[in-house]
Structure formats: structure tokens, C-alpha cells
Amino acid sequence: xxxxxxxxxxxxxxxxxxxxxxxxxxxxxxxxxxxxxxxxxxxxxxxxxxxxxxxxxxxxxxxxxxxxxxxxxxxxxxxxxxxxxxxxxxxxxxxxxxxxxxxxxxxxxxxxxxxxxxx
Numbered sequence: 029x030x031x032x033x034x035x036x037x038x039x040x041x042x043x044x045x046x047x048x049x050x051x052x053x054x055x056x057x058x059x060x061x062x063x064x065x066x067x068x069x070x071x072x073x074x075x076x077x078x079x080x081x082x083x084x085x086x087x088x089x090x091x092x093x094x095x096x097x098x099x100x101x102x103x104x105x106x107x108x109x110x111x112x113x114x115x116x117x118x119x120x121x122x123x124x125x126x127x128x129x130x131x132x133x134x135x136x137x138x139x140x141x142x143x144x145x146x147x
Contacts, residue, residue, distance in 0.1 A: 034083035037075065041066050 045062025052061075069075035102109065109116065 031083055031086075034080050037080055038066070038083060038087075041069070 042059070042062045044065055046058040048061040049056065049058035066075070070077060
């Protein structure tokens with residue numbers, strides 16, 4: 029029953045994100061609206077972490093399975109991708125390094141900020 033409540037909260041927020049995507053004229057994916065709504069709810073205390081934690085962890089554990097169909101689709105389209113393979117690999121490597129660097133620096137900044145608040 030606990031999982032049903034947690035998945036209902038997550039899917040409810042996702043549905044609100046879909047609704048916002050239909051209403052607002054911005055080119056923002058509905059998933060981004062949902063993520064920001066969930067972040068706002070967690071930061072403001074409207075949603076407690078315990079209300080979504082276990083189901084969220086389950087969804088994170090299942091996430092790698094969601095990439096299997098995409099990978100198979102890429103393998104099926106390999107002939108079309110040959111022409112743009114080098115730029116695709118360069119863009120993928122550079123963007124991965126940028127994302128890892130920014131994420132690491134943000135994590136360091138948040139940790140330092142929290143340590144300063146404690147002392």
C-alpha cells in the first residue's frame with residue numbers, strides 16, 4: 029500500500045507537469061515541469077522525502093532498463109549514423125565531461141555551504 033501511495037504522488041506530479049506543458053507557451057518538456065514541482069515540494073516541505081523515497085529509488089534502479097530500446101534503435105540505425113559518427117562521439121564526450129565537472133563543482137559547493145552553516 030505504501031508503494032501505491034508513493035507512486036500516486038510521483039505520477040500525480042508528472043500529470044501536473046503534463047498539464048503545465050499544455051497550458052504554458054514555453055518550449056519546456058513536461059518532465060522538467062514535473063521535476064521542478066517535485067523539487068519545490070521537497071524543498072518547501074509540502075512533500076516529505078519519506079513519501080516518495082522508496083519508489084523513487086526503485087525507479088532509479090530500473091532506469092538502466094529504459095535505455096535498452098534506445099540502444100537497440102541506434103544499432104538498427106548504424107548505417108545512417110556512420111556519416112556523423114565522429115562529431116557525435118566528440119559531442120558526447122565533451123558534453124559528458126562538462127556535465128560531470130559542473131555536477132562535481134556544484135556538489136562541492138553545496139557540501140561546503142552546509143559545513144559552513146553547521147559551524
